[in-house]
Amino acid sequence: QQARLSQAILAQGQQAQAALQHQQQATQNVTATLQQQQH
Secondary structure, eight states: OHHHHHHHHHHHHHHHHHHHHHHHHHHHHHHHHHHHHHO
C-alpha cells in the first residue's frame, strides 16, 4: 500500500514537471515571436 502510494505521488510529480516544462516552452515561443515582430 505504501509503495503504491509513493509511486502515485512520484507519477504526479513527473506530470507536474512535464507541464511546467511545456509552459516554459510556450513562454519562450511567445517571447521569440514578439522579438521577431519588433525587428
